[in-house]
Amino acid sequence: MEELKVSGGSKQFIVIKLGDEQYGIDIKYIENIVRMQHITRVPKVDSYLKGVINLRGEVIPVMSIRIKMGLQPDTETKSSRIIILKLEMNGLIGIIVDEVKEVVTLESDQIEKIAYDSKEEKDSFLYGVGKCAGGLISLLDLNSVVLENI
Amino acid sequence: MDVSQYLEIFLDETDEHLQNLNTQILMLEQEPDNMDTINEIFRAAHSLKGMAGTMGYKRMQTLTHDMENVFSEVRNGNIKVKAEMIDVLFQCLDALEEYNTNIRESADEGTNDNEPLIKQLNEIMNEGKGGAESSSSEEAPAASQAASATGGKKWLEIKLGDSERAVLKEAAKQGQNVYGLTVSIQETCILKAARAFLVFKAIEEDGEIIVSDPPAQEIEDEKFGLDFSLVVVTGSSLDKVIAAAKNVSEIQDVLGDVFDPDQEVSAEEVQETKEKQEEAAEHAAAPAETVPAPAVPAKSNKKAEEKKPAASKPVVNRTVRVDIEKLDTLMNLVSELIIAKNSLVSASTVSGTSSTAVNEQIEYLESVTTSLHESVMKVRMVPIESTVSKFPRMVRDLQKKLGKKMELYMSGEETELDRTVVDEIGDPLMHLLRNSADHGLESAEVRRERGKPEVGSIFLDAYQDGNNVVIEVRDDGNGIDTQAVRNKAIERGVITPEQAENMSEKDSIELLFNAGFSTAKVVSDVSGRGVGLDVVKSKIEALSGEVEVKSKLGEGSSWIIRLPLTLAIIQALMVDIGNEKYAISLGAIQTIEDIPPQDVKLVQAKEVIQLRDLVIPLIRLNEILDIESKKDPEENMVVVIVKKGDKLAGLVVDELIGQQEIVIKPLGKYVSKCKIISGATVLGDGEVALILDANTLI
Numbered sequence: 005m006e007e008l009k010v011s012g013g014s015k016q017f018i019v020i021k022l023g024d025e026q027y028g029i030d031i032k033y034i035e036n037i038v039r040m041q042h043i044t045r046v047p048k049v050d051s052y053l054k055g056v057i058n059l060r061g062e063v064i065p066v067m068s069i070r071i072k073m074g075l076q077p078d079t080e081t082k083s084s085r086i087i088i089l090k091l092e093m094n095g096l097i098g099i100i101v102d103e104v105k106e107v108v109t110l111e112s113d114q115i116e117k118i119a120y121d122s123k124e125e126k127d128s129f130l131y132g133v134g135k136c137a138g139g140l141i142s143l144l145d146l147n148s149v150v151l152e153n154i
Numbered sequence: 155m156d157v158s159q160y161l162e163i164f165l166d167e168t169d170e171h172l173q174n175l176n177t178q179i180l181m182l183e184q185e186p187d188n189m190d191t192i193n194e195i196f197r198a199a200h201s202l203k204g205m206a207g208t209m210g211y212k213r214m215q216t217l218t219h220d221m222e223n224v225f226s227e228v229r230n231g232n233i234k235v236k237a238e239m240i241d242v243l244f245q246c247l248d249a250l251e252e253y254n255t256n257i258r259e260s261a262d263e264g265t266n267d268n269e270p271l272i273k274q275l276n277e278i279m280n281e282g283k284g285g286a287e288s289s290s291s292e293e294a295p296a297a298s299q300a301a302s303a304t305g306g307k308k309w310l311e312i313k314l315g316d317s318e319r320a321v322l323k324e325a326a327k328q329g330q331n332v333y334g335l336t337v338s339i340q341e342t343c344i345l346k347a348a349r350a351f352l353v354f355k356a357i358e359e360d361g362e363i364i365v366s367d368p369p370a371q372e373i374e375d376e377k378f379g380l381d382f383s384l385v386v387v388t389g390s391s392l393d394k395v396i397a398a399a400k401n402v403s404e405i406q407d408v409l410g411d412v413f414d415p416d417q418e419v420s421a422e423e424v425q426e427t428k429e430k431q432e433e434a435a436e437h438a439a440a441p442a443e444t445v446p447a448p449a450v451p452a453k454s455n456k457k458a459e460e461k462k463p464a465a466s467k468p469v470v471n472r473t474v475r476v477d478i479e480k481l482d483t484l485m486n487l488v489s490e491l492i493i494a495k496n497s498l499v500s501a502s503t504v505s506g507t508s509s510t511a512v513n514e515q516i517e518y519l520e521s522v523t524t525s526l527h528e529s530v531m532k533v534r535m536v537p538i539e540s541t542v543s544k545f546p547r548m549v550r551d552l553q554k555k556l557g558k559k560m561e562l563y564m565s566g567e568e569t570e571l572d573r574t575v576v577d578e579i580g581d582p583l584m585h586l587l588r589n590s591a592d593h594g595l596e597s598a599e600v601r602r603e604r605g606k607p608e609v610g611s612i613f614l615d616a617y618q619d620g621n622n623v624v625i626e627v628r629d630d631g632n633g634i635d636t637q638a639v640r641n642k643a644i645e646r647g648v649i650t651p652e653q654a655e656n657m658s659e660k661d662s663i664e665l666l667f668n669a670g671f672s673t674a675k676v677v678s679d680v681s682g683r684g685v686g687l688d689v690v691k692s693k694i695e696a697l698s699g700e701v702e703v704k705s706k707l708g709e710g711s712s713w714i715i716r717l718p719l720t721l722a723i724i725q726a727l728m729v730d731i732g733n734e735k736y737a738i739s740l741g742a743i744q745t746i747e748d749i750p751p752q753d754v755k756l757v758q759a760k761e762v763i764q765l766r767d768l769v770i771p772l773i774r775l776n777e778i779l780d781i782e783s784k785k786d787p788e789e790n791m792v793v794v795i796v797k798k799g800d801k802l803a804g805l806v807v808d809e810l811i812g813q814q815e816i817v818i819k820p821l822g823k824y825v826s827k828c829k830i831i832s833g834a835t836v837l838g839d840g841e842v843a844l845i846l847d848a849n850t851l852i
Contacts, residue, residue, distance in 0.1 A: 042841060044734070044834070044841065044842040044843065044844065045734065046821070046825050046828055046831060046844060047778070047779040047780050047781075047828060047830070047831070048779075048780075048827065048828045048829075048830065048831075049825050049827050049828050050827070053824060053825055055842075056821065056825065056834055056842050056844075057842060058836045058840055058841065058842045061490060061493060061819075061836055062819065063819040063820070063821060063822075063834040063835075063836065063842055064822075065821070065822055065824040065825050067824070094822075094823055094824075095822050095823065096822075097822075097824055
C-alpha cells in the first residue's frame with residue numbers, strides 16, 4: 005500500500021469523534037458515509053468485526069474501531085455513522101464512529117509525526133497529530149487500523 | 155494487407171487445430187493404419203500452414219509445411235508410422251504451440267527456427283523415399299513421365315460432360331477458339347476467391363467459360379488450392395485471354411493452349427494410370443515443392459481440401475463468439491434483477507397492497523427472471539472437453555518420462571461447467587493426474603509381482619450429481635501409505651508423534667493437503683516439489699468446490715472433486731435461528747424432518763438421530779453459530795438433513811422460512827476466517843443473510 009505522505013502540500017481530513025477524542029481520516033480513502041443500519045452478525049470472527057451490511061447491493065464488512073483500539077464498545081446513538089473506506093486491493097470496509105464532525109485542511113507544517121518507538125497500543129494506530137483551530141486531531145493510520153490481522 | 159484484425163481468430167483457430175492434431179496423432183500412435191486419422195491430420199496441418207502463411211508467420215509456415223509433407227507421404231503409404239516419428243511430431247506440435255504463445259503475447263512468432271526439428275522431419279521424408287524407391291523403382295520413372303505429361307497444364311485433367319463437349323464442338327465449328335487455361339494464384343494472396351472472380355470477369359468480357367475445375371461454386375467458396383483450370387470459348391486470341399487474366403493482381407501465372415475436346419478423351423485414357431502414379435509423382439516432385447510450385451504438388455493440397463470439407467463440416471454451426479466479460483456483465487445484471495424482484499415481493503407483502511392481480515404479475519415476473527437466469531447460465535456453460543482433451547497427450551509424455559506403463563481412460567468429457575470454472579480447473583486436474591502417475595502407479599516390475607496388469611490405469615470421470623459436477627481422478631496404483639504420510643509429517647514437524655498415534659486414516663490423508671508436504675522419496679520434475687496438493691485444494695475451494703480422497707493401500711486411490719454447477723445464483727432454503735436468518739443451498743439438502751426431542755440418542759457423547767435405518771449425527775446450528783435458540787426445547791425439532799458425498803448430517807434450526815432464489819455475494823477477505831459461512835446474500839427487504847456452507851459443517 006502506498007505510503008501516507010506527510011510532507012508537502014495540504015491534505016484534507018474528515019474529523020470524527022470516538023468518545024471525547026477527535027480523530028482524522030484522510031479523505032482520499034473515504035468512499036462513503038452512511039447512517040447506522042442493521043448489521044448482520046457474522047459468527048466465529050474476531051470481536052471487532054461487527055458483521056456485514058448491504059450497501060447498494062454490495063455486502064460490506066463493518067468493524068468497530070473502538071474495540072480494535074481497546075476503547076469501550078460502541079453505543080449506538082443518533083449521530084453514529086458508518087464510514088466506508090476503500091483501501092487498495094482489499095475492497096471496501098466500514099468502520100463505526102460516534103460522530104462525523106467536519107472536514108479540515110491541514111498544511112504539512114500543521115502535522116506532527118508520532119515517533120514510532122511508542123509502545124502504547126493505542127498510539128500505534130496513529131501516524132501523527134494535526135493541530136488546527138478546533139484543537140488537536142489524532143490522525144489515524146488506516147494501514148494498521150484496518151489491515152492488521154488479515 | 156493489414157491482417158492484425160484477424161489475429162484473434164487466427165490464435166483461436168490455431169489452438170483448435172493444434173488440439174485436434176494432438177488428439178489425432180495420439181490416435182495414430184494407437185492405430186497407425188487408420189486412413190481417416192491420417193487424412194484428418196493432413197487436413198489440420200494443411201490449414202495451419204495456410205493460416206500461418208496468410209498471417210505472415212514464416213517460421214511457423216515452414217515447420218507446418220514440412221510436417222504436412224511427412225503426413226502426405228504417410229497418406230500415400232510411402233512411410234510407415236513409427237514411434238520415433240510420433241515423437242518428432244509431438245515435438246513439432248510443442249514448437250508450434252510455442253510460436254502460438256509468442257504470437258499471443260507479442261504478435262510475433264519469435265526467432266526460433268526449430269531447425270533440428272525440420273532436419274528430423276526431412277530425414278523421415280528421405281527415409282520414406284528411399285524405401286519407396288527401392289520397392290517401386292518401376293513406378294518412379296512412370297511417375298515423372300506422368301508429371302511431365304501434364305506439366306502444370308492442368309486443364310487437361312478436366313473431365314467434360316456430354317453436353318459440355320457438345321457445346322465446345324459446336325463452338326469450334328463456328329470458328330470460335332477453344333482454350334484450356336490454368337491460373338495459379340500467388341501463395342501470399344489472402345482473398346483467393348476474389349482474385350478468381352476477377353479472372354472470371356476478365357475472361358468473360360471476351361468469351362465464355364464453359365467448365366472450370368474446381369466448379370465455380372467451390373471457387374467462390376474458396377475451396378481450392380492455389381490454382382484452378384478453365385475451358386474457355388472465345389473469339390479473341392490465346393495471348394489476349396492470357397493477358398487479360400494476368401492483368402488481375404496477385405496472379406502468379408497463367409498457362410494456356412488450344413483445347414481439343416476430342417483430345418480430352420485420350421487424356422482420359424491415361425487418366426487411370428496417371429491417377430495411380432500421381433501419388434508417386436507427387437513425391438518425386440516433393441523436393442521441388444518449394445514456394446512457386448503451382449502445379450502438381452499444389453494439386454494434392456487442393457484435392458485434400460476438396461474432398462474433406464463436406465465431411466468435417468456438414469452443417470454450418472450457427473454460433474457467435476462472445477467475450478466472457480460481456481457475459482459477466484449480463485450475469486450481474488440478472489443478479490440485480492433478481493434482487494429487485496425479491497424486494498418487490500417483500501414490499502408488496504409488507505405494505506399490504508397485495509391483491510390477486512399484483513400477486514399474479516409478481517409470480518409471472520418470478521418465472522421470467524428464473525428462466526432468464528437459467529438461460530444466461532446455460533450460455534456460460536461449456537463442456538470440460540476443452541480442458542481435459544490435452545491430458546491424454548500429457549499422460550503419454552509422462553509415460554516416457556517416468557518409464558512406467560500407463561493408460562488414461564476418460565469419460566464424461568461432455569459434462570458442462572461454468573466457463574470460468576472450466577478455465578480454472580485445468581491446473582488442479584493436471585496436478586492430480588501427475589500425482590497419480592508419479593506417486594500412485596507402481597513400476598511395471600512391482601505391478602507384476604503384485605499380480606496387477608503391467609500397464610497401470612488412470613481414470614478421469616466427470617459427471618453431474620444434482621447441483622454439483624463431480625470430477626474423479628482414479629488410479630489402480632499403490633494407494634496412499636498412511637503410515638508413510640504420518641512419518642513424513644512428524645519428520646516435517648507438521649504433527650507430533652503423539653498426535654500421529656491417534657490419527658485416523660482419514661486425517662492422515664488430509665495431511666497431504668498441508669502446505670509444503672511431499673511424500674515422494676525422490677523429488678522428480680513431474681510432481682513433488684513440495685507445492686502441489688495444497689495448491690490443488692485451495693484452488694478448488696476458491697471455486698467453492700471441495701476435494702475428497704479415498705484410498706486403499708495396494709489397490710489405488712481416487713480423488714473426488716465436487717464443484718457447484720453455478721457460482722452466482724442458487725436456490726436456497728431460508729431458515730430462522732434465534733433472531734437471525736440463514737440460507738442453506740437447496741442442492742445440499744436431502745430432506746426436512748420433524749423430530750421429537752426424545753428421539754435424539756447419544757453415541758460417543760454425540761447427538762444422533764435414527765432415520766430409516768440410517769444413523770445421522772445432529773448439528774445444533776444455534777450452538778455452532780453462538781445464537782440463543784428461541785425455541786422451546788420440549789417442542790419437536792426442525793431438522794434439515796444435508797448431504798455431502800455419501801455422508802449425511804442433520805442441522806437443527808428454529809423455523810423454516812421458505813425457498814428463495816438468492817444471489818451469492820462474496821464476504822470478502824476481512825471475514826474470511828469464518829469457514830462455515832460461504833457467502834452472503836441481500837434479501838428482499840435489503841437485509842443481509844449469510845449462506846451456510848453445509849459441506850464444512852459435516
